[in-house]
Amino acid sequence: MKKSLLIVVVIIFQFSLFSCGFTINDMIQDYNSNFDHTPVMKFISNGNINPDAIIQEEYIEVQKDSSKGGQNHIFAIPTECESAVWKISPNCEGNYAIQDNGKRFVIYVDTIPANEYTIYVTAFYQSQGYDDSCRIKIYE
Secondary structure, eight states, X not given: OHHHHHHHHHXXXXXXXXXXXXXXXXXXXXXXXXXXXXXXXXXXXXXXXXXXXXXXOSEEEEEOOXXXXXXXXXXXXXXTXXXXXXXXESOOBTTTXXXXXXXXXXXXXXXXXXXXXXXXXXEEETTEEEEEEEEEXXXX
């Protein structure tokens, strides 16, 4: 009797669970609804170029944490762009920040002095340069 009652309870539970339209996508959407969605700007939209989409963020705060084994913050140009020229102010390239093939700019967060920096980029698309910038605050 206990075994048949257990089977009936399991069947009722499964029926109620699956009849409600519960799917993995529903669970993922429910989970994601707890967070703010940051819209991603497109560099080229309907044939128009948006230079503000080169660096998506305008201001970033990053805390140093050497316990993670050395954090890096990487800036990258849109895939449509051929190359870029990066600058950081105040200048600290070489020891603390490097250009990686011109398409990426890497800042070594745990070694760079705590300060507020401005990252400037000129991205080249079809031989035309487009400028964008971003402020990054690195703190202890």
